[in-house]
Amino acid sequence: xxxxxxxxxxxxxxxxxxxxxxxxxxxxxxxxxxxxxxxxxxxxxxxxxxxxxxxxxxxxxxxxxxxxxxxxxxxxxxxxxxxxxxxxxxxxxxxxxxxxxxxxxxxxxxxxxxxxxxxxxxxxxxxxxxxxxxxxxxxxxxxxxxxxxxxxxxxxxxxxxxxxxxxxxxxxxxxxxxxxxxxxxxxxxxxxxxxxxxxxxxxxxxxxxxxxxxxxxxxxxxxxxxxxxxxxxxxxxxxxxxxxxxxxxxxxxxxxxxxxxxxxxxxxxxxxxxxxxxxxxxxxxxxxxxxxxxxxxxxxxxxxxxxxxxxxxxxxxxxxxxxxxxxx
Numbered sequence: 482x483x484x485x486x487x488x489x490x491x492x493x494x495x496x497x498x499x500x501x502x503x504x505x506x507x508x509x510x511x512x513x514x515x516x517x518x519x520x521x522x523x524x525x526x527x528x529x530x531x532x533x534x535x536x537x538x539x540x541x542x543x544x545x546x547x548x549x550x551x552x553x554x555x556x557x558x559x560x561x562x563x564x565x566x567x568x569x570x571x572x573x574x575x576x577x578x579x580x581x582x583x584x585x586x587x588x589x590x591x592x593x594x595x596x597x598x599x600x601x602x603x604x605x606x607x608x609x610x611x612x613x614x615x616x617x618x619x620x621x622x623x624x625x626x627x628x629x630x631x632x633x634x635x636x637x638x639x640x641x642x643x644x645x646x647x648x649x650x651x652x653x654x655x656x657x658x659x660x661x662x663x664x665x666x667x668x669x670x671x672x673x674x675x676x677x678x679x680x681x682x683x684x685x686x687x688x689x690x691x692x693x694x695x696x697x698x699x700x701x702x703x704x705x706x707x708x709x710x711x712x713x714x715x716x717x718x719x720x721x722x723x724x725x726x727x728x729x730x731x732x733x734x735x736x737x738x739x740x741x742x743x744x745x746x747x748x749x750x751x752x753x754x755x756x757x758x759x760x761x762x763x764x765x766x767x768x769x770x771x772x773x774x775x776x777x778x779x780x781x782x783x784x785x786x787x788x789x790x791x792x793x794x795x796x797x798x799x800x801x802x803x804x805x806x807x808x809x
Contacts, residue, residue, distance in 0.1 A: 486551050488512040488538065488586070489559035490531065493662045494602070496523035498557060498705040499531055505709075510551050512536050512560065523662050538582030544589040548597070555712050557600045558586055561632075565606060567666075568628035579631035580638075587642045587650065598649040598712040601639040604632045605656040605697070605723070605764045615767035618654070618721055636719075643717055651711040656697040656723030656766045658704040659786060661793035668730060669698070669790065672737050677794035679748055680741040686748050690755030692731040695763045697723040700781035700789075710775040723766020724779050736784055740791040 485502050489495045490511030502509050510532045511524070524531065534551065536543040538560055548556075561579040562568065568575040583601060590597045608616045609625035624630045636652050643650040663670040668689070675687035699722075707722045738745035771777045781789070 482506060482508050483554040484508040484510065484551060485555045485557065486510045486512060486547070486553040487557045487559060489561065489602075490533070491521055491524055492559060493523065493660055493664065493701050494559045494658070494705055494708075495557075496527070496662055497660070497702045498559070498708060499524060499527055501702075501705050501709060503527065503530055508532070510534055510553065512547060538578050538585060541585045541589065544585050545593055548589045548593040552594055553597050555598045555600070556586070556590060557602075557708060558583060559602050561602065561635075562628070565626050565628045568626050568631070572627035575627045576631050576634075579628065580634035583635035584638050587638065587648070591642065591646050591648060595646070595648060598717075599639070599642075599651070600708050600712055601635055601650065601652040602708075603636040603639075603652040603654045603719070604629065605654060605721075605766065607633045607636060607654065608764060611763060614763060615725065615765040616721065617767040618719055618770055640719070649712070649717045651714075651717045652719040653704075653708055653711060654719065654721045655704055655707075656699065656721070656764060658699045658701040659790065660701040661790050662701070663790070669733060670794075672730075672734055673787070673790040673794045674798070675748075676737045676741050676743065676791055677798045680743060680795060681798055681800060683798065683800075686750050688750045688752040688755065689730065689734070690752065692734065692749075692751065693729055695727045695729045695765070697725070697727050697764055697766045698733070698783055698786065699724045699779050700786045703779040703781055707771060707775060707777045710771075710777055714774070718774070720771040720775065721766050721768055722771055722777070723768050724783070725766055725768055726783060727763065727765040728783055733787060736787045737791050740788050741795065 485507045487495050499509050515535050536547040562575045606629035607622045610623040612621050622633050639650045639652050642648045659669045678684040734745050
């Protein structure tokens with residue numbers, strides 16, 4: 482039985498990855514931060530099957546203790562301050578978690594369990610003001626937010642530890658991936674939650690920012706499979722993961738409202754307060770390397786992804802029903 486340690490196990494990706502690994506008979510350990518309020522809703526259905534350990538990316542001692550205690554075969558570093566707009570309000574804290582925290586974790590592995598295979602969650606936000614489209618592993622980075630800058634650091638420190646210390650360390654440069662478990666602060670979930678509230682008569686309008694921003698959107702459940710595949714290879718490497726299709730926020734909105742039988746033009750209000758200080762206008766993945774070397778392909782289409790999210794929120798906010806199932 483292999484042992485996997487997931488930082489950020491209570492997040493969207495962490496919950497899907499935990500399910501994926503449990504289905505493959507892994508011993509799954511999750512790192513959680515001590516907090517006055519704890520949110521385990523995404524992994525509530527897994528609580529009896531995963532081990533939860535307290536540690537913090539801000540604290541090197543706790544990380545070293547955790548690695549010694551768990552002795553993981555694989556570590557998936559999914560924890561970060563991951564909401565781009567918040568990174569403008571908390572740029573230093575973003576750097577501590579999303580950048581320097583990667584170094585602390587890598588060093589804990591190097592000193593205590595160097596045979597561990599390590600996955601770093603890199604991000605398409607590192608491309609930012611893109612030099613060419615689509616973006617591949619060879620595309621230069623030009624991040625446009627404190628979050629993107631911090632992710633570039635985390636990416637390169639992973640490369641550095643691989644080249645300097647011989648660690649089996651990989652980075653997955655993941656493009657936007659969504660699901661019914663996406664946080665409410667992200668625009669995709671804001672849209673589907675808004676559609677559901679409007680459909681059930683709880684709201685009338687949905688206020689959004691730049692509808693012309695374009696992203697490469699996929700299903701989070703497909704993307705965690707790519708993470709795992711990276712750590713099963715003979716040699717460590719970095720891979721772009723995405724669908725190779727780009728869609729605008731407006732397209733997402735139109736499909737979401739149509740799924741609920743509504744006309745988005747009657748409900749969406751453009752609000753300048755939701756524009757970013759520096760916008761990333763177009764992100765589009767070239768996943769050919771992952772397709773060739775990992776054999777990875779996404780299974781869920783863009784339209785099906787939007788439908789899944791809308792259906793889950795329609796069920797979740799329906800005042801006439803009480804749903805106890807976890808979001809798929």
